[in-house]
Structure formats: structure tokens, C-alpha cells
Amino acid sequence: MRPLVPEVTQHEQGSPGNAISRRAVLGTAACVGTLAALPFVGRLFRLDDALGSPSKAQDARILQLVLQLEYTQVAFYEQALKQAGLQGDLRAFAQAALAHEREHLAAIQKALGAKAGAKPAFDFGPRTKSAEAFRRAAIALEDIAVAGYNGQATNLTKATLAAAAEIVSVEARHAAWVRAIAGEVAAPDPVDKPITAQEAARGLHEIGMRA
Amino acid sequence: MDGFPNFDEFLMTLDRDGAIAETSSRAEATLSRRRLLGLSLGASGALVLGKAATGRAAAGLSAVDVDILNYALVLEYLQASFYTEAERRGALTGLTARAAKVVGATERAHVEAFRKLLKSQAVKRPTFDFQGTTEQQQPFLKTAVAFEDLAVAAYKGQAPKLQSNAVLAAAVGIHSVEARHAAWMRKLFGITPAVNAFDQPASRAKINKIVASTHFVVSKPQLKRRKKPNFTG
Numbered sequence: 001m002r003p004l005v006p007e008v009t010q011h012e013q014g015s016p017g018n019a020i021s022r023r024a025v026l027g028t029a030a031c032v033g034t035l036a037a038l039p040f041v042g043r044l045f046r047l048d049d050a051l052g053s054p055s056k057a058q059d060a061r062i063l064q065l066v067l068q069l070e071y072t073q074v075a076f077y078e079q080a081l082k083q084a085g086l087q088g089d090l091r092a093f094a095q096a097a098l099a100h101e102r103e104h105l106a107a108i109q110k111a112l113g114a115k116a117g118a119k120p121a122f123d124f125g126p127r128t129k130s131a132e133a134f135r136r137a138a139i140a141l142e143d144i145a146v147a148g149y150n151g152q153a154t155n156l157t158k159a160t161l162a163a164a165a166e167i168v169s170v171e172a173r174h175a176a177w178v179r180a181i182a183g184e185v186a187a188p189d190p191v192d193k194p195i196t197a198q199e200a201a202r203g204l205h206e207i208g209m210r211a
Numbered sequence: 212m213d214g215f216p217n218f219d220e221f222l223m224t225l226d227r228d229g230a231i232a233e234t235s236s237r238a239e240a241t242l243s244r245r246r247l248l249g250l251s252l253g254a255s256g257a258l259v260l261g262k263a264a265t266g267r268a269a270a271g272l273s274a275v276d277v278d279i280l281n282y283a284l285v286l287e288y289l290q291a292s293f294y295t296e297a298e299r300r301g302a303l304t305g306l307t308a309r310a311a312k313v314v315g316a317t318e319r320a321h322v323e324a325f326r327k328l329l330k331s332q333a334v335k336r337p338t339f340d341f342q343g344t345t346e347q348q349q350p351f352l353k354t355a356v357a358f359e360d361l362a363v364a365a366y367k368g369q370a371p372k373l374q375s376n377a378v379l380a381a382a383v384g385i386h387s388v389e390a391r392h393a394a395w396m397r398k399l400f401g402i403t404p405a406v407n408a409f410d411q412p413a414s415r416a417k418i419n420k421i422v423a424s425t426h427f428v429v430s431k432p433q434l435k436r437r438k439k440p441n442f443t444g
Contacts, residue, residue: 096405103408146387153383158371165367165383166409169390173405176394180404183306187391190317191324191384 004195004203005140008126008133035202040068040120040211044201051155051197059160062152063112065197066164069145070105071119072204076141077101079128086131089181097138097174104167111163124208135178137207142175144195144203151194272328273374280378281334282415283385284325285432286365288336289422290358291318297345307348307399311355314392321385328378338430352400359393361421364413 036045044065051058077098080086086094109116127137149168153161176186195203272280294315297303303311326333344354366386373379394404413421422428 096403100405100408107409150380150383150387153370154376154379162367162371162412165370165386166411168383168387169363169367169410170405170408172387172390173394173410176391177398177404180395180398185313186310186395186398187314187317187388190320190388191381192387192391193384194380 001202003206004144004199005127005206006136008137035205038205038209038211040117041201041205041209043117044068044204045198047197047201054155054157056157058155059157060112060115062155062197063108063160064115064117065148065152065200066167067105067108067112067117068120068204068209069148069200070101070108072122072207072209073101073141073145074098074105075119075122076124076128076137076207079122079124080134080138083128084131084134086134090131090135090178093174093177093181094134094138097142097178100170100174104170107163107167120209120211122208123210127207135182138178139175140203141207142171142178144200144207145171146175146192147195148197148200148203150192151196151200153194272378276373276375276378277329277332279369279373280325280329281332281432283366283369283382284322284329284334285337286362286418287318287321287325288432289339289427290362291315291322292336292339293341293345293354293358293427294318296339296341297351300345302346303348303351307352310395310399311351314355314395317388317392324381334432337428337432339427340429341427342425349400352396355396356393356400356402359389359396361413361418362389363393363410365415365418367410368412368414368418 036042047061047065050061077094081091081094081098084094124137127133146168149164149171152164156164172192180186294311297311298308298315341354344350363386366382366389370379370382370386373382390410397404
């Protein structure tokens, strides 16, 4: 399986010993059985099989996936702003993105009410510890969010689709923004390919969701 | 389109469940020809489409979806022509020139994809006059930002109205790409790429009004071929 989040290089990491052990951990955990056994990741893993025609009940199941996406983004930006030594454009981007993700999270928690799942545990490792590792992981995470939302478009009721559409384009703006900061091509594909809930779960685990 | 084999491949994979090919009797039964004409002729401004489609929808698409796709096609024509013209004039430099090249190729790919989907029911390309905005970098960027933000709002407004799941899946994949373009052009123009946590949709009436106000569209898009001009000597 091709990783959805790029490996952290030794250069980005600083300490070569950790890079190897982290790689080993990711490699082992990436097997489907292990991921499916984790409470948060596992629930997302099984979502695809449970999907049928759009309904309010199904919207709620999909919103749990979206909730985990937003929890991950909020935690990722919070930690990076504390630990990655972000400056200039990259810091401004992380601050703006964090503010947006917090609003998304609040909106989804409100929509789910008492059914909203708890915040999972995270270990972002070196990805929130240096500016360049953060930048590359942020691109991956925002791309996962865009593809994850897009992947559920046809499974949602029209009302929830309309609400989700207001969020997904902001995630896409973040993805382009953080690419553009380093002068990269900010919109490399003519169309964004969707991913399944299972792929989104794998991506969130690769970046650091640990439960 | 050359350079973008992935896009066709993507549309083909979307068609796996046969949704594009499925017949659209439901939509044709509920949407009368009169109402379709009303939709097309009711809106004012330069984006008013030509005569409503008669006969069978292209590729089994519903009349509603054909209508929305033609509306999207006009916006894609507008964008593709804008970037193509800017590139040809050669007034752009550096990162902006590169972005215009990439985004222009993408918008042209969108045009081709929609034309392929709509077949004979695709509206024809209108004639544009970009009022000098393709001749200098700053006016170009300002216009590009406006076009891309407009496209994001337009797709967002139409997506929940699409009836075919295959078309919806393609449309959301284009919608988020337009948002990437918007952020990119904003960054190059020196303004915040993502202003709010939530992007608002815009109605067709509002989009038409904005586009009309630019005077960029100098001939209306036509659904049917015009008659041959009379011999004028």
C-alpha cells in the first residue's frame, strides 16, 4: 500500500535512530488487521461496509468520520504551533488553519450532539517538531481531508452535503496555501480523487492517530 | 486531453456503477420542458443559456443534470479562455506565469470533460472580451481570484442539485480543485488564501449577475448551431 502521508526523512527528523524505529512502527501498524482493532480508527475502517442510501442516520455515521478528521487537524496544528518552530508565512498559515479547523470541529460536534465521539489520542512524532516535516505533513493531512469529504459526497443527504461542501473547499484552500508557501504547484491535479473511509482512516493513522 | 489522462480515467471509474449510463426517466417525468425553458430564459445577464435541450439527454443524463453541466461548462469556458489568452499574450512572469499555465491546462481539461459528457447538447463557447485583464500581471491576478472564488461558490451552489451520483462525484472533485486554484491565485496576489472557516455557495442568479457586470461575455452561449449567415456579397 502506498502511504498517504510521506515518510519523515532523517534530515527533517534530526535524530537518525528515531527515524528508523518510527518507520518500523508505521510499517507494522499499517497492516489492516492492526488498524481495524484500534477503537477510533477501527470504527472508521468499518464505515464503508455499513454505507447504503443516504439517510439522516447514515449522515451521523459519516459525520463521526469527519469528526475524527477535524480532531486530527486541530490537534496537529495546535501541537505544531507549540513545537515546530514555525515562522513567517508558515506560522500565519498554521494559525489560520487551526482557527478554521476549530470552527469545523465545533460545527460537527454540534450537529452530532451527544453522539459526538470523544477525542482520540495522537502521536505526531517528528511531524510537529520541525517546520519542513510539518509543512509536508500538513499538505498530506489537508489532501486526506479533501479526498475524505469528497469520498462521502454521494453518501450524504443533500442538506448535509451542502453543509459539508462549505467545509471541503476550505480544506482545499489550506492544501493549496501550504503548497504555495514553498513555491510548489498548488493544484497539481485537474480533479481531486476521492478516498474511502477506510483509506481516510489509514491516512489519519499514518499521520498520528493512535487509538 | 493531452497531459491529463487521469481525468478521463477518473470519469470512467466514476461510471463503473453505470450511473452516467443509466436512463433518466425520473427526471424527465418531473421536469417539464416548459419549466426547463423557464429556467433557461428566466435568468438575466450574459450567462443565459440558449434554447433548452429537446430530445434525449446526452449519455443518459437527466435534463436537470444537463442544465447544470451546461451552466458549469460556461463558467469553465470563461476560465479556460481567460488563462489561455493570458498565456498567449505573454505578459505574466515568474510564479504567476507558471500558475496560469497549470490552471489554464486544468480548466481546458474541465471544458473537454464536460463537452465529452454532454456531447451534442453541450453549449457552444461564447465569445469573450477580457477588457485588458489578460495583458498585465496585477489585473490578471485580481480577475483570476474573482473567477476562482466565483467558480467555487457556483459549484457549491449546484452540487446538491445534481441527480446522478457519477456526475456529483465528478463535480465535487472539480469543486475542490477550483478552491485550490482560488487559494493559489490569492497567495500570488498577496491576499489571504482562506478567509473564512466556511465557504458560502452562490445561486445561479447571483453568479450570472456578477459575470454580466464584468462585460467579459460578448456573445451568448448557444445550444444549437446558428443558421448559416445569408450571403452578403
